[in-house]
Amino acid sequence: MQLQSLVAVDIGNSRVKFGRFDRDDAARAGLPEPAETLAIPYTESRGEFDVATLADWLSEFVAPATPIAIGSVSKPATEALVQFLAEFDDGAWNNVRQLAGSDFAIENRTQQPDRVGIDRLAAAVAACAIRRAETPAIVIDFGTAITVDLVSADGAFVGGAILPGVGTSAEALHARTDALPAVHVPLEGKSPPAVGTDTSSAIHAGLYWGAVGAVRELIARQRDGLVAAPQVFVTGSTSPDMARLLGAPDYTVRYLPNLVLAGLALAAG
Structure with missing residues (x-):
């Protein structure tokens, strides 16, 4: 399997979890494992989370323009994340794709x-x-x-x-x-x-x-x-x-x- 370098985002009802997956051109058995992960719980307002923590993580561990794939069950949190990515660092991390059910094989x-x-x-x-x-x-x-x-x-x-x-x-x-x-x-x-x-x-x-x-x-x-x-x-x-x-x-x-x-x-x- 060839895995493109990307950030996967699991937007749930209690937290947002991020995983950076690095490119691996060699044959791989089993599951891809994230090289870095970050989990941010929501604040008391549903769908809101600490974007400062995310900004620090992106700046330290993710190269600009890395594809970001979002899987979400929370519309408010998805909207907040997409807006943040569009504005953060002049949109350097806004190569964003929201996955749908048809994307899963x-x-x-x-x-x-x-x-x-x-x-x-x-x-x-x-x-x-x-x-x-x-x-x-x-x-x-x-x-x-x-x-x-x-x-x-x-x-x-x-x-x-x-x-x-x-x-x-x-x-x-x-x-x-x-x-x-x-x-x-x-x-x-x-x-x-x-x-x-x-x-x-x-x-x-x-x-x-x-x-x-x-x-x-x-x-x-x-x-x-x-x-x-x-x-x-x-x-x-x-x-x-x-x-x-x-x-x-x-x-x-x-x-x-x-x-x-x-x-x-x-x-x-």
């Missing part, structure tokens, strides 16, 4: 192909690049929403399941109750005890292990419809520790933090 068998999130398609394309031939794949992305998507044995995007992300659930509990506190529930690092000894730790336990249980059940139900055991790929705001909790005797689980960025780079390159 994967058959989409859902009933509404044009409604499938770009991030889901990108992750599926990346999974197809590394799955074993004729083997189905299940792709899990932990973010504002958690998605559990199925790629068929012949390499088509079949569809999947969407449920609230852990952070989203924590915010809903705080907003919809009178006494429950706002709790940050990290999915990285050591898993929490299943028995919380105060309100905050009880919420942490419930949301963390609830997410593990929900995803494990969705994998099992999707697995029931398959002839061969799937390969499972995990990405998003989580860690290898969470990925290990999702494993089972008849399928393997791999944690790939840059799966969506790699899929965007494959679609754009």
